[in-house]
Amino acid sequence: MHPSGSQHPRARLRLRIPAPEPHHDIPSPVASWTGTTGTRAQGSNMDNPLDRTTLSTITLLESRLLRIEHLLYGPTASHPPPQHGSAVRKLGELERRFSVMLSHVRVYGELLKIYMSHPDFFHAPSPSEPPWQLSIDALRSIVLASASTFPSTLSSLTAIKDSPIPDTSESAALISMTERMRAIEATQVAQASDMAELRRRSEAVMRSWYEGSVLANSRFMADAESRVERVERQVRRRERVMEEEKVI
Structure with missing residues (x-):
């Protein structure tokens, strides 16, 4: 069974693996697929460039499939050696193995669907080629919108080109100061550590002074x-009593 939304495995294989040119040499497995016994007595039909291209393409398809299976299943995955048979039978066997792989490894099927719908994610187009997703009008509007920046960019590049290269003696002097700069950096790190320790001790002294003096004086006051x-309340109460006694 093929994953839902994915194309036919054989179509994917054909898209991902182009057929070699006819002048390429025939890989070693081709002899076993043609049913020969080591001699070319029964392989006279292999002189046809189309036959050589077909068998070479099938060989490349199987090598690519074996590589993918090795990446997914590890080196323990093994397959029986190719049997004598026609190209159609070999393609059917490759299709069956590819379908089994897609059914067992769902992530790979999802990656294939993403590759078919968004090939630019895996193979970035050449900078000289315009984006195929944009129309001619959209490309024209982008170029016209950026046309005003071309002169300034050209002048900036010209200025960079005309800028003199710094003297190598200055760079050599800067490189020779590397050890000194590292020593200064280590000194700065040590000073930062000392300052942190001083801040901690100052905080402890301020807390001790505040808790021992300020808070104690505040409590006393x-x-x-x-x-x-x-x-004062007792004095006022006593004065009131004395005034009442005078009235009586």
Whole structure:
């Protein structure tokens, strides 16, 4: 069974693996597929360029499929050696193995669907080729919108080209100061650590002074004020009693 939404496995294989040119040499497995026994007595039909191209394409298809199976299943995956048979039978066997792989590895099927719908994700187009998703009018509008930046870009590139190359002695002097710069960096790190320690100690001193002096004085003043208030209340109460006694 093929995954839903995916194209025919044989079509995918043909799209991903172009047939070799007719002048290429025939791979070694071709002899076993033609049914020969090591001699060319029964393989006279292999002189046809179309036959050579067909068998070479099938060989490349199987090698690509074996490589994918090795990546997905590991080196333990094994397949029986190719049997004598026609090209149609070999293609059917490759299609069956490809279908089994897609049914067992769902992620690979999803990747194939993404590749078929968005091939640019895997193979970026050449910068000299315009995007195939855009129409001629869209490309024209993009070019016209960016036309005003061409002179400024050209002048910037010209200025960069005319800029003199710095003297190598300055670069050599800067490189020779690398060890000194590293020592300065280490000194800065040590100073930062010392400053952090000083901040921590200053915070501890300020907390001790605040808790030992300021808070203690505040508590003393609050206690004194409360005692003064109590004395004032008693004095006013005593004065009121004395005034009442005078009236009587």
